[in-house]
Amino acid sequence: MIHTICLIAFVLVVVLRARSSWRKPAWWATAFGAVSIATYGIFWATPAVMDSLLRSRNILTLVRDSSAVAAMWFFHNAVATQRHRPERKLPLWALALAVVAFAVPFLLIRHPGPTSADFVLDRLQSFPTWLFSSVYISIMGVLAASVLALLRFEKSIMTRLYMLGISLMLVGSGMEVAYLFVAHFVPGTTGFAHDFYNVAEGPFFGGIFIGVLGVAWVLGVRNFWKYLARWTLRIDARAHDTGYQAQILLKARVNGWSDRQLAMDSAVNIRDRLKVGAQTLSKADDLVFTGVERMLSAQLQEASR
């Protein structure tokens, strides 16, 4: 169930952002995240069906884990860029090294087929299986911890969602490492291995879902300001001739104004005219305009936090 919810959230974010953001690391993070979660099955394409295309040797598990690490790697670099910390960006070779670090033990697993949802559990007594799983989840944990360190001084809603999501992922990673260690090294823990095989799934996938909500939140905020900016410009344009709107939109595009900046510019023009009685607003427009002004003022409080 949690896989399906995460997959829907990922697919929505990937599709909605594809045209405008496919060049950005954050988009690639969600795209790889979607690939990773999709390996848990999409409608008729169950994991068994997908793995059969890869010769039924549980290679799908490797695809899932590699995609997840790639997603976290891109996400880490997106956060580093957003935090103006380019020196913290991870090189591409580090991603390749990370994938090789768990792919090699995976390839050393004897008899990796047939396809099984309990692939790791069934082979947990073999050292390569333990090593493969532990290295993978440890890399995810280290990347999560590094993202948390980058975000620790930020207090926006997006960042809070990211921090909550990544913290849960970190907890899930820690639980999984502990589980793998006990199940592999402590004798007589077969029952424990079966009972707690999925114990880390809740926090881990819950964390992923909350993280994707963070991206969706920013997307929503951006579209909200886009709408407000167009509305404010329309009201501003009432005091000008017909070409004004197009002219201002062109000016905004050429100068790289954000929608928030455009809204502020138009709101100031409107308030200037209201102040000297050169423009009047209907009750409904006045209500919306008051809301726009409050939100513009709230930007100042947010920035001073």
Add this chain to the structure above:
Amino acid sequence: MGRLALPPSADFGDLSHAVEVLYGRRLRFKEIGGAALHATTGIVFDAPTFTGIMVAAEDSEYYSLLSRVHELGHLIIRSAPDDWFSPELPRPKQPQQQSRLFLRLCPRNSTESTDADTVQEEVLVEELARALMRRLRAFESSAEEDHFA
């Protein structure tokens, strides 16, 4: 604007400090209630020991901030070195310090003044003020949106 050397993600305090250094006088800000300013958005004046900027207390915060930035713009125009201007963008003619025009009371975006230099300065200062507002942390392009939306 770039010559003000504001730090990245500057706030109003950074801008005010930069203008204080440029103008060479202490700046003091005051909000006046009771609509005493009428349609005037702000006043800048030189007192013996400081330079004061007054804005209307009733205005929204964002609008009030722009009014302050606008008045700072007048101080920038007054005190910026000559090489900040060019033949294409000359410094508007500045009134004598004892002149009534030294206290500028022309509302933003207004053409009610018949003094061409005042109108030219208002237009230039308003453009500068809005550019500075876009440069402030509160209204600069959101890095969050740049990277995640």
